[in-house]
Amino acid sequence: MQRYLAVLTILLLLGMVCVRLLLMQRSGIKAMKFGEIDKKDFLIPPFALFYFYLIFAAAFHLPTVSRQQFFESRIASWIGVLLCLAGLMLLLLSLISFGQSFRVGIDPDQPDKLITTGVFAFIRNPIYVAFGLVLLGQFLVFPSWIFLVYLFAGIWLFHRQVAREEEFLRMRYGEIYEEYCDRVRRYL
Incomplete structure (x- = not known):
């Protein structure tokens, strides 16, 4: 049962992100910006697809x-399943809080406003925390070395992206973003 719930988690996670991207595209917003700044990011999707297959x-x-x-x-x-569900809930709350500001990747052309309300009032990077919870949950459901490698690689990649985004946000919003960073933690 837990294994099927772990698969369902992945399907729901992908579904939520894809539906949000499609809804934004219908609104005339190009929200998929992944890989436009750092071309090395093209290496990530094959590893992600392999993870989904695993x-x-x-x-x-x-x-x-x-x-x-x-x-x-x-x-x-079962703890893994609960972590996956917590990750899904946090992702849903993040997508709701983001509103029209949601982007996959950095959007230097139309960055929209800085979101500091909703779940962002408690965590600066709730989507990455959500993905981390799902990866940890998946490892507990499927406790093998390959899922452990993906867990550590995922955490490293999330942190790398957070550093990029924070650099951009500091340049874009300046002191407002610094004050936000002083009030709200990066992760948990």
């Missing part, structure tokens, strides 16, 4: 890299 492979017993697990624990697996 989730499906682990849940539905498809061919995979390894079936070796660090541990077998129903409790850890």
Whole structure:
């Protein structure tokens, strides 16, 4: 059951982001800016697609890299499901709080306003925290070395992107952003 819920988490996560992108596109806003500033980002989607395949492979017993697990624990697996659900809820709250300012990547042309309300009043980067919770939850459901590697790689990539975005936000909003940083934590 937990394995199927982990797959559902990935589908819902992708669905929420894709629906938001489509809705914004219908409003005339190009929200997909990923890879436009740093061309090396083109390396990320193949690894993400492979990750999605690994989730499906682990849940539905498809061919995979390894079936070796660090541990077998129903409790850890259910905690993983709860972390995935918490990540989905945080992502949903983030998308709602973002409103029309949502972008995938940095948009130097039409950056919109700085969002400091809703979930952003408590966490400066709730979407990355949400993704991190999902990755951690997925690892607890599928406790293998490959999911552990993806967990650490994902956290590193999220932090790298946060640093880029914060640099842009400092340049764009100046003192207003600095005051926001003083009030609200980067992650948790």
